[in-house]
Amino acid sequence: MADTKVIRLNPRSKNITEGKSRAPNRSMYYAMGYEEGDFKKPMVGVANGHSTITPCNSGLQKLADAAIAGIEEAGGNAQVFGTPTISDGMAMGTEGMKYSLVSREVIADCVETCVQGQWMDGVVVIGGCDKNMPGGLMGMLRANVPAIYVYGGTILPGHYKGKDLNIVSVFEAVGENAAGRMTDEDLLQIERRAIPGTGSCGGMYTANTMSSAFEALGISLPYSSTMANPHDEKVNSARESARVLVEAIKRDIKPRDIVTHRSIENAVAVIMAIGGSTNAVLHFLAIAHAAGVEWTIDDFERVRQKTPVLCDLKPSGQYLAVDLHRAGGIPQVMKMLLVAGLLHGDCITITGQTIAEVLKDVPDAPRADQDVIRPIGNPMYRQGHLAILKGNLSPEGCVAKITGLKNPVMTGPARVFDDEQSALAAILAGKIVAGDVMVLRYLGPKGGPGMPEMLAPTGALIGAGLGESVGLITDGRFSGGTWGMVVGHVAPEAAVGGTIAFIHEGDSITIDSRQLKLELNVSEAEIAKRRAAWTAPKPRYTRGVQAKFAFNASTASKGAVLDNF
Ligand SMILES: CC(C)(O)[C@@H](O)C(=O)O
Ligand SMILES: [Mg+2]
Secondary structure, eight states, rough: OEEEOOOOOOOOHHHHSGGGHHHHHHHHTTTTTGGGGGGSSSSEEEEOOSSSSSSTTOOOOOHHHHHHHHHHHHHEEEEEOOOOOOOHHOOOOOOOOGHHHHHHHHHHHHHHHHHHHOOEEEHHHHHHHHEEHHHHHHHHHHHTHHHHHHEEOOOOOOOTEEEEEEEHHHHHHHHHHHSSOOOOHHHHHHHHHHOOSSSSSSSSOHHHHHHHHHHHHSSSSSTTOOOOOHHHHHHHHHHHHHHHHHHHHHHTTTTHHHHHHHHHHHHHHHHHHHTTOHHHHHHHHHHHHHHHHHHHHHHHHHHHHHHHBBBBTTTTTTBBHHHHHHTTTHHHHHHHHHHTTTTTTTOOOOTSSSSHHTTTOOSSOTOOOOOOOSSSTTOOSSOOSSSESSTTTTTOOOEOOEEEEEEOOEEEEEEEEEEHHHHHHHHHOOOOTTTTTEEOOOOTTTTSSOOOOOOHHHHHHHTTTTTTTSSEEESSSSTTTTOOOEEEEOOOOOOGTOOGGOOOTTTTTEEEEEEEEEEOOOOHHHHHHHHHHHHOOOOOOOSHHHHHHHHOOOGGGTTOSSOOO
């Protein structure tokens, strides 16, 4: 039967292209080569994250070109605009890292501003480094026009002495070298060989975690999130994404139809199953906020308790994202979760199909010739690895990453640092010993400001062989490359007078990821005394983007968003 519903393909752009009064607007389009017939076509944005700042984004132009071609083949007008990026790998360990989370907001604002200001009918968002994904999706959700996310793709591994390398190998090598466990020559060779080309950091770090979660959400194409940037299939997938988006415009499938409570539950289940980054907790709180979905920090714990870690991936495991791709990718992981009743099959995807339809032909169990994805009956861990701890140190909740640990429980003396650099220096100088609990504070959304990632100290601890025996708690964030006895996003943060501000050197601290507790073993009366004597630090920044971020950011347990009024 013929479909009688007449769907306009330019329901939004007609606001600036139709009618006599819009003659000046059309003049500007004619200046760019538009012809009369083009004003009936959808105007489709391409938010291009290409940048020569970082290998994560320096391979995106070919994807943007493919998306433009795909949009035009499908009968749309492509409108390209830029989004910025910060390289976490480069900014790490410096004041620049405080701009990383800020960039999530800037990217979201860019996408929302261009899509809304120009009345675009749809948008393809293309990104690489960590914040490109949540920032892009937050912008897509705020504008809520048909939209698809195209991930730039993972990096390929480097090689040295028979081992696969990636960026985290270099952070860990710094610690190994400082601890006298690696020669200068090996450190130099690892530095030179770790990253052989373009793409995002290759383990199941933040970028690959977020792209995988987007596939699970249904806002990116199946299999696209684990493809490598240098491979042609990534370009083909970008072109296909654009075509799929033009179809979604015809069917009026919008991001808020796709990103719902149920699909976020799916995404979080996949994040647990792949052993993904702690940042996913912060970013999904922010994504849910942008989607208008009620999703709290406790929802992560609820999903964690029923979801096994299925994949043996770095940082604590063996394999890289390219290995996961070869083993069947995210669809294989999703199908196993679906069969186990841990995924909602009825969620709609950008293709118009439900998750269950997309996964129809994927085998129920993983292939026997690989061990990247373990069978559901023999998982890496029976429960997820991102545990939400509470206690007097973090009444709002914080995030512990417990993969790779034999025993995620410890009590030890606090070693307190009010910045990251002195903490790193103490590790490299051999001043931190097994049993210590490092406290890195005044690094939260308002205090940092901008919640920097602590990969330099956590990488150095791993390299020094102290990853399991030294605890590290912070109101800052961690890299996806971090593992060990680590607890981040401690909230409320030190800068607003959270209990973490009142820890003294040598105080006893308990991290108990079994009982889900983070406790300062000091009497309530003593904590109250310290609180009364405390004064808030002066803001580090009083002008510019950092000052705006520090002033507006919500607490980490609510995603550190800037529009939570
Ligand atoms: C540099 C890294 C490893 O990419 C980090 O930024 C992450 O969060 O994963
Ligand atoms: Mg990062």
